[in-house]
Amino acid sequence: MSGIVGHIKSIRGLIVEVGFTGDERPEVREVLTLEGHPEVTLEIESFTADSDAVCISFTTSQLVKRGTKVVSLGSTISVPTGAKSLGRLYNALGQVADNLEEIGPDVPRRGIYQQAINNQVFASKDELLETGIKVIDFFTPFVKGRKIGIIGGAGVGKTVLIMELIHNIGKDPTKLAFFAGIGERIREGAELYQTLKDRDMLKTTAMFYGQMNENPAMRAAVGLSAATLAEYFRDEEKRDILFFVDNVYRHIQAGNELATMMGQIPSEGGYQATIFSDLKRLQDRLTSNANGSITAIQTIFIPADDLTDPAVQEISSQIDSVIVLSRAVAEAGIRPAVDLIQTSSSLITPEIVGERHYLLVTQVQAIMQKYDSLKNIIAIIGENELSPADRSDYQKAKKLIEYFAQAMFVTEALNGVPGQYFNREQTLSGVEEILI
Secondary structure, three states, rough: OOOOOEEEEEEEEOEEEEEEOOOOOOOOOEEEEEOEEEEEEEEEEEOEEEEEEHHHHHEOOOOHHHHHHHHEOOOOOOOEHHHHHHHOOOOOOEEEEEOOOOOOOOOEEEEEEEEEEEOOOOOOOOOEOOOHHHHHHHHHOOOOOOOEEEEEEEOOHHHHHHHHHHHHOOOOOOOEEEEEEOOOHHHHHEEEEEEEEOOOOHHHEHHHHHOOOOOHHHHHHHHHHHHHHHHHHHHHOOOEEEEEEOOOOHHHHHHHHHHOOOOOOOHHHHHHHHHHHHHHHHOOOOOOOOOOOOEEEEEEEOOOHHHOOOOHHHHHOOOOOOEEEHHHHHHOOOOOOOOOOOOOOOOOOHHHHHHHHHHHHHHHHHHHHHHHHHHHHHEEEEEEOOOHHHHHHHHHHHHHHHHHOOOOHHHHHHHHHOOOOOHHHHHHHHHHHHHH
């Protein structure tokens, strides 16, 4: 309900308690702002026993202080929709952040807290999306409407890989590409925006940023804001969406920071007790239905390179394919630094990828497992002491590791090495030649 007036009673970090005069109260999730300062945004999280509103401040400002008068806007955080919303850069509040013209009030907006549509009836069979990256198309093929996770620690190439994927498959004019930057470096966001602009790909793109310089409220909401616009184009415009997230771990981390500020008791690993629902609320909205598809590609940071971290395990359980980037592989100079043993996909079935592809993956996985067990033996007795069969498999594994290395288009300007694109048939034929 708009126009309800209150005042700030207390402040604890980003948590602001607001008291109201009279009997009227706004709703949970409703936006409040300071009287005379509409740039300051407060969102109602809950109410106390005394009917005071517990709010989260999305704006870090000295204007937020005790006794300041606040006014309810009668609406929730929303994002613009329609054709005019494409080609723009937004913050978590759905405000343009690209220094271009403002989006006028005539453009319809949609609140970011939408219920996920559970109707996952697909209009067609599983469709493979070719990325041109050998190791991905072979081990974790992209299937339209599914979720793919790129897992790795700091500095192993997650952002470079996702930028390459945007370059290779995001330029398809029949698909829209949405990008949610959550808690990552400002420089990386600026580089991606400039790359898309230089390649004339902005017109089929919308970008949302809540980077590491912003407060946790902005970082926690930016994924939902991006998902809202993607849902609009899926359901209303019947479009297929490519949805890139860098980094979904930071979504959980931002929620954890807010939970700590609100005094909530943590659970396993120090994360918020609501870690499952916080993630599920986002992931359930990145689904496909009879209207259109959302294919989600998400990077996942591994704290301390620990794959058993509770947050990493939670994210991994909600995606279909896991691409694991290894520091050891990166240190060996192999790019992309994919761990061929830990990388896996539930979508490698004869029904989806075909009998030929399925059998090749099975053979390669067996050889790589054998290679991993032989490494320790070779370190002790040497390769010449192996049986002919073991030596042959070991050599094949080394050739496979070299084969799946590939130059990236997005790094051409940095290292001077031209990027490479391999179609699926070339990738499968190359693996077959090694296995013969």
